[in-house]
Amino acid sequence: MADPARARKLADRIQQIVAHLLDTRVKDPRLGFVTITDVKVTGDLQHASVFYTVLGDEEARAGTAAALESAKGLLRSEVGKQTGIRLTPSLDFFLDAVPETAAQLDAALQEAARRDAEVAALAARAAYAGEADPYRKPAEDDETD
Template sequence: MAGEFSRTSRIGDQLQKELASLIQFEVKDPRLGFVTINEVRVAKDLGYADVYYTVLGIDEDPKKLADNQVALDSAKSFLRHRLSKEVKLRVMPHLRFHYDQSVVNGARMSALIDDAIRKDQSSDSSEE
């Protein structure tokens, strides 16, 4: 029970909410698309926070994904400074941004499953 609601997971949830708001309303970088923060994992010593994000609509364009990564990396210190004002912690973790492939992989797997079901149904109907 205690492991489910650890301090680092609660801090990660709070950082996720604050980062989503800050990126949406205060980061004014033209390279940055519509970023969604999927998860924030905070190290036990609060030294680092790994921020996993996706960008709406540009999952297939590697140049735009790279531009978004550069924009987020350049906004790290600004975001960390703003987070320190919003979230009361003795030590504010350093932010590390990672593009989250799980949404793209999930969509690909779903398409493969749908295709397999369609092929299975068409082979069943052709046998009759």
């Protein structure tokens, strides 16, 4: 098992290399506006999971996934050349769900803000069921005796 700091440095380097290669060397027309968001490397440095997002609809995502799969060999060989490690990790590409998750969280926060506003409006119109201060004071106890 490799040092976690070394695995993180390798993951960061792979992310930079793959992003640069997608920008400069991969000329596949199916490749959409893709962003490499993260890379996770296993502890033995044999496998790298590359997470990416694509700007566009479902068709653009499918085309980008196919383009990345076809360019996997080129990307892996360039990663091996530029990192200089003995065993080049295999690359697996996964569509990152960050934009969808962010949209869901944004919708949940808007719903919470709307409900908070409703509760605040109800509280502003609320009145006490009995007296404003239902507790007896020590001064009141002396007067009743």
